[in-house]
Amino acid sequence: MSQQIEYVVGQRWLSNSEVDLGLGVVMAEDIRSVLVLFPAVNEERNYAKKQNALARLILSDGETATHVDGWTITVEKATEQDGLYTYSGKRHDTEEYASIVEVALDHHVKVHQPEKRLFLGQLDDPKWFDTRLSCWQQQYDFASSDAVGLIGARVELIPHQIHIAHEVGKRYAPRVLLADEVGLGKTIEAALIIHQQLLSGRAKRVLICVPSPLVHQWLVEMLRRVNLHFSVFDEERIEAVKESGENPFSQEQLVLCSQSFIEEEEVLHQALSVDWDMLVVDEAHHLKWTPDAPSSAYLAIEKLSHKATSILLLTATPDQLGHESHFARLRLLDPARFHSYQSFVEEEAKYSELAQAVNPLLNDEPLSDEEITQLQAVSADVDPVNLDTPEERQKLVADLIDRHGTGRLMFRNRRASISGFPKRIAHSVPLKLPKEYALLHDPADDIATQLHPERSAILDDKWPLFDSRIQWLIKLLEDVQGDKVLLICAYASTAMQLAEYLRSKTSVRHTVFHEGMSIVERDKAAHFFATSEQGAQIMLCSEIGSEGRNFQFCRHLVLFDLPLNPDLLEQRIGRLDRIGQMHDVNIYLPYFENHPQAVLFNWYHYGLNAFTHTCPVGSDVYEALHSDLHAALQSPEDMENWQDLVEQANNLSKTLKADIERGRDRLLELNSSGGDKVEAVIDRIIGADNAVKMMKFMSRLLDSLGVIQEEKDDQVFILRQGESMMFPIPGLHEEGTEVTYKRSVATQLEHVHYLSGDSEIVTHCIDAILTDVVGKSSVCFVNQVDAPVGAFWLEIIGVLAPVTDAKWQLYRYLPATPIRLCINAKYEAEDIHFESIFKVKPKMAQQLITALSEQLKTAVDKGLSLANESLLGIKNDALNNMQASIDNEVERLKHLQAHNPSIRDEEVQFLVEQKQHLMQVISEATPYLDSVRLVINNPK
Numbered sequence: 001m002s003q004q005i006e007y008v009v010g011q012r013w014l015s016n017s018e019v020d021l022g023l024g025v026v027m028a029e030d031i032r033s034v035l036v037l038f039p040a041v042n043e044e045r046n047y048a049k050k051q052n053a054l055a056r057l058i059l060s061d062g063e064t065a066t067h068v069d070g071w072t073i074t075v076e077k078a079t080e081q082d083g084l085y086t087y088s089g090k091r092h093d094t095e096e097y098a099s100i101v102e103v104a105l106d107h108h109v110k111v112h113q114p115e116k117r118l119f120l121g122q123l124d125d126p127k128w129f130d131t132r133l134s135c136w137q138q139q140y141d142f143a144s145s146d147a148v149g150l151i152g153a154r155v156e157l158i159p160h161q162i163h164i165a166h167e168v169g170k171r172y173a174p175r176v177l178l179a180d181e182v183g184l185g186k187t188i189e190a191a192l193i194i195h196q197q198l199l200s201g202r203a204k205r206v207l208i209c210v211p212s213p214l215v216h217q218w219l220v221e222m223l224r225r226v227n228l229h230f231s232v233f234d235e236e237r238i239e240a241v242k243e244s245g246e247n248p249f250s251q252e253q254l255v256l257c258s259q260s261f262i263e264e265e266e267v268l269h270q271a272l273s274v275d276w277d278m279l280v281v282d283e284a285h286h287l288k289w290t291p292d293a294p295s296s297a298y299l300a301i302e303k304l305s306h307k308a309t310s311i312l313l314l315t316a317t318p319d320q321l322g323h324e325s326h327f328a329r330l331r332l333l334d335p336a337r338f339h340s341y342q343s344f345v346e347e348e349a350k351y352s353e354l355a356q357a358v359n360p361l362l363n364d365e366p367l368s369d370e371e372i373t374q375l376q377a378v379s380a381d382v383d384p385v386n387l388d389t390p391e392e393r394q395k396l397v398a399d400l401i402d403r404h405g406t407g408r409l410m411f412r413n414r415r416a417s418i419s420g421f422p423k424r425i426a427h428s429v430p431l432k433l434p435k436e437y438a439l440l441h442d443p444a445d446d447i448a449t450q451l452h453p454e455r456s457a458i459l460d461d462k463w464p465l466f467d468s469r470i471q472w473l474i475k476l477l478e479d480v481q482g483d484k485v486l487l488i489c490a491y492a493s494t495a496m497q498l499a500e501y502l503r504s505k506t507s508v509r510h511t512v513f514h515e516g517m518s519i520v521e522r523d524k525a526a527h528f529f530a531t532s533e534q535g536a537q538i539m540l541c542s543e544i545g546s547e548g549r550n551f552q553f554c555r556h557l558v559l560f561d562l563p564l565n566p567d568l569l570e571q572r573i574g575r576l577d578r579i580g581q582m583h584d585v586n587i588y589l590p591y592f593e594n595h596p597q598a599v600l601f602n603w604y605h606y607g608l609n610a611f612t613h614t615c616p617v618g619s620d621v622y623e624a625l626h627s628d629l630h631a632a633l634q635s636p637e638d639m640e641n642w643q644d645l646v647e648q649a650n651n652l653s654k655t656l657k658a659d660i661e662r663g664r665d666r667l668l669e670l671n672s673s674g675g676d677k678v679e680a681v682i683d684r685i686i687g688a689d690n691a692v693k694m695m696k697f698m699s700r701l702l703d704s705l706g707v708i709q710e711e712k713d714d715q716v717f718i719l720r721q722g723e724s725m726m727f728p729i730p731g732l733h734e735e736g737t738e739v740t741y742k743r744s745v746a747t748q749l750e751h752v753h754y755l756s757g758d759s760e761i762v763t764h765c766i767d768a769i770l771t772d773v774v775g776k777s778s779v780c781f782v783n784q785v786d787a788p789v790g791a792f793w794l795e796i797i798g799v800l801a802p803v804t805d806a807k808w809q810l811y812r813y814l815p816a817t818p819i820r821l822c823i824n825a826k827y828e829a830e831d832i833h834f835e836s837i838f839k840v841k842p843k844m845a846q847q848l849i850t851a852l853s854e855q856l857k858t859a860v861d862k863g864l865s866l867a868n869e870s871l872l873g874i875k876n877d878a879l880n881n882m883q884a885s886i887d888n889e890v891e892r893l894k895h896l897q898a899h900n901p902s903i904r905d906e907e908v909q910f911l912v913e914q915k916q917h918l919m920q921v922i923s924e925a926t927p928y929l930d931s932v933r934l935v936i937n938n939p940k
């Protein structure tokens with residue numbers, strides 16, 4: 001005879017068949033029936049006692065009890081009095097000891113333990129068990145790919161960028177100078193590094209400071225490339241929170257602002273009162289520094305650099321404001337190491353000797369005795385006997401790269417070593433000097449005045465009426481037949497007066513871009529220029545248009561005047577000559593004959609060859625010859641003199657370039673490009689970035705979650721919210737969200753979401769399921785003809801997922817690891833997979849569970865202990881792997897510290913602590929039961 005169940009008013013019971021009713025409370029009972037109220041849905045039900053339709057909820061020690069008011073405790077003690085339980089333990093919010101009487105439990109209770117859910121009859125559709133398993137597996141594969149943060153970026157996999165991003169992104173507290181030449185993708189590298197640091201938990205708070213014309217572009221690039229939503233901070237934003245008295249910088253984690261804004265005293269003060277994990281500064285060559293007069297920009301960033309753990313400085317032209325400033329920027333990265341400019345210069349000379357000596361190795365040439373001695377002078381470990389095989393030579397090169405002075409701090413790729421750039425075609429346009437300018441010409445004027453005659457105050461704004469460059473420009477606009485043209489000149493006034501002329505005298509669609517405009521106005525202008533139809537044909541930019549902006553959709557560049565600084569010239573050309581440019585770039589160079597402009601044109605064209613090619617030695621040549629150049633500009637009529645100078649510049653630039661070619665910088669370049677090493681990283685990204693696999697996984701998952709996926713075309717799908725969506729999914733719009741599983745489509749179609757392991761939609765769906773109770777317990781029938789009717793198995797998912805602070809990077813060695821086991825009636829793990837499963841009616845499921853309850857309890861225990869055994873190997877591997885890899889890295893860094901002072905003590909210290917911490921966490925890890933599915937054989 002079955003024992004009579006006792007119901008007491010106030011007790012909490014769950015319905016065995018209707019999980020959605022939530023937690024019921026007994027309202028009344030008599031000899032035959034019990035009346036239960038389900039407050040979550042406000043429904044009352046009457047059950048016959050012998051029906052056994054209810055399961056009593058009793059919480060055990062360690063479980064979470066939620067009070068109807070929302071606060072929670074971890075149960076430490078459960079006491080029963082008059083048939084009612086009281087649970088006691090520490091409140092999670094106040095840490096005070098508290099009790100919850102059973103009747104005051106939250107109605108929306110979710111029982112989390114799978115076995116408890118099973119016995120309480122909290123059953124889900126059995127397909128959810130498979131969904132949970134595939135989510136765990138996807139999460140595991142992704143975390144083990146070593147490409148977290150790289151996979152989901154909407155970028156082409158360009159090797160030098162991937163190398164830098166991977167190398168820096170995985171470091172603890174990286175502090176580096178990204179100094180690739182113009183347009184090689186430093187912004188993208190920074191985006192990838194930030195993304196990895198954020199996703200891996202190494203960084204949470206990031207501050208990006210850029211010149212104001214680039215704020216919007218950075219905002220868009222961060223969103224478009226790596227789906228990071230930065231908040232733009234400006235006066236308006238600060239003003240808006242002023243009244244609240246709060247520090248605006250503490251309100252956001254990802255902040256983007258202009259450098260001039262952050263320099264403001266009050267703003268800087270507020271930014272310094274909070275901590276930053278990463279500080280990113282673009283166009284860092286603006287941070288001018290001399291020992292006696294550091295610029296205010298430098299001082300502001302220096303203060304911030306003390307607050308930030310990691311720093312990324314970006315500049316294409318590190319020497320633009322002189323070598324001292326370059327030194328000072330390295331000092332921002334590591335003040336202890338770069339304390340004296342003099343010793344930095346001496347050290348550089350030494351490293352350049354090392355790079356010279358290594359040349360034969362890089363060129364795969366035999367080393368002479370003298371060269372071996374030379375190498376030994378810088379690196380005592382060099383053993384000539386061990387240099388016979390390519391592997392030994394490669395190892396030595398790798399060693400020497402590590403020791404190269406700024407190797408770990410600075411990355412600089414040259415365009416010359418990267419293929420795929422368009423041709424640059426220089427069109428010289430010599431023009432007769434208008435008589436109005438000739439009359440004004442005064443050799444005593446300074447160079448700037450002479451080079452820009454249109455700025456003479458006497459001319460007011462009349463110069464476009466006679467300046468022959470204007471008529472030539474109008475003709476060019478006709479000749480290029482509607483193609484876009486970018487014009488850059490030094491001054492805003494020139495750009496504005498040119499624009500006024502075009503407006504009043506022509507019908508050319510034009511726009512301007514200069515420092516007198518607000519950021520919003522500038523972005524509007526850039527957008528108007530970028531718009532293909534009905535957009536501006538020409539954009540007239542002052543010098544602020546020459547930095548950072550992306551104008552590669554345009555292939556005609558007019559340099560209305562020329563800057564004296566060769567780095568600035570390269571920056572100007574770099575707006576068009578950058579990744580993504582599909583055509584040859586036409587550079588038009590109007591200048592006046594027998595005029596300082598003609599001298600400057602010849603200096604660049606014949607002296608430095610800086611129009612058709614990048615000139616990496618431009619600033620060195622300028623520095624060596626600048627007083628001669630200035631003298632020559634003052635006397636353009638002395639043709640013999642300036643032609644001599646041009647020849648000198650040409651010779652010097654050839655010599656300096658030859659120096660570079662001889663290997664002066666080849667170690668740095670090799671270190672910056674990653675050489676052959678990067679292929680393996682790219683392979684891993686491609687491997688983890690399997691569009692077909694991801695599509696299969698997500699299609700099933702979305703379907704289970706109630707999201708409708710429609711095919712738009714071969715590559716693009718539209719996700720729509722279904723009527724019975726289980727969870728809200730961020731990024732899913734009411735009108736539908738376009739998604740793709742293909743990187744190539746995602747990089748081309750900006751509005752389309754890229755669904756990869758990194759994607760927010762994917763991780764959100766997985767997290768939503770794995771943190772919910774759905775699928776934790778279920779029952780199904782199978783049709784196994786070779787097994788007896790009524791045979792049963794208990795499938796379990798055990799998960800090894802110790803928890804620790806993200807900064808320790810546990811996932812790199814032991815990501816949450818699932819294991820599926822199938823326990824049979826003999827309590828053995830059986831290697832069996834069920835092709836088709838069938839649902840079981842709730843009442844029948846409940847009866848089966850009740851009938852098998854003793855066996856099931858034993859099967860759960862056995863399953864967990866078998867999971868523990870199986871995962872032991874994985875745990876030991878993780879432990880060994882972690883120890884070996886950290887020991888290796890520590891040893892390598894310690895060894896290097898003796899030769900290369902750019903290894904910071906704190907990096908080594910972190911690794912030592914990381915190892916100790918992870919050893920403990922991994923050793924103590926035990927698997928927990930994530931879900932169970934009872935499988936009963938019921939052949940048809």
Ligand SMILES: Nc1ncnc2c1ncn2[C@@H]1O[C@H](COP(=O)(O)OP(=O)(O)OP(=O)(O)O)[C@@H](O)[C@H]1O
Nearest residue numbers: 155156158182183184185186187188316548550579
């Ligand atoms: N991997 C990539 N995939 C797709 N587009 C890219 C990639 N790398 C760079 N680009 C595009 O090429 C252009 C140049 O890249 P980016 O702005 O990062 O270069 P940069 O080195 O910062 O330039 P600058 O020296 O002018 O500041 C941008 O339009 C960028 O979107």
